[in-house]
Amino acid sequence: MEVAREIALRILTMRDHSRQELAGKLDAKGVPEDVRDELLDRFEEVGLVNDESFAQQWTRARRSSRKLSKMAVRRELQTKGVDRDLIDQTLDEIDHDSEVALATELARKKWRSVHSLPREVAYRRMAGALARKGYSSSVVSQVLREVMDSDRGPYETGQW
Known part of the structure; x- marks a missing residue:
């Protein structure tokens, strides 16, 4: 039991983990199932393993550092073994406007590197970058239209 506790604590010093992920x-380290379950129950009691806290922290981190969409974060939390209802509860806080704002931030950053390319090529590259982050096609088209049109001069947009 003591060896399993040391292994688990070492793993948790790197970052928080969901219960299933830690299990x-x-x-993989060869900890017997009964010892593992007893240890995980104890860690939950003392708050070292908390799937709700893990899901909230993971969501904040992935959206701020990687600019991932709600859907991409959902997939990641599912692979980490977080309960579907808990994922839904955590992601309910993310609305359409915050998705668009995050996608816009990402698109503006990408635009700086592709704005000199032909418009179709720039659009394709930016759309691909946003799609890889999990944004829906409706969000992608809305954001790209806004970002690309805001950088055009009055002669290009016909507003002179």
């Missing part, structure tokens, strides 16, 4: 890592 998988303990299994």
Whole structure:
């Protein structure tokens, strides 16, 4: 039990983990199932393993650092073994406007590197970058229209 506790604590010093994720890592280290389950129950009691806290922290981190969409974060939390209802509860806080704002931030950054390319090529590259982050086609088209049109001069847009 003591060895399993040391293994789990070492894993948790790197970053928080969901219960299922930590269980998988303990299994990979050869920790017996009964010892693993007892240890995880104890860690939940004392707050070292908390899937709700993990889901909220993971969502904030992935959206701020990687600019991932709600859908992409959902997939990541599912692979980490977080309960579907808990994922829904955590992601309910993200509305359409915040998705558009995050996608716009990402698109503006990408625009700086592709704005000199032909318009179709720039659009394609930016759309691909946003799609890889999990944004829907409706968000992508809305954001790209706004970002690309805001950089055009009055002669190009016909507003002179």
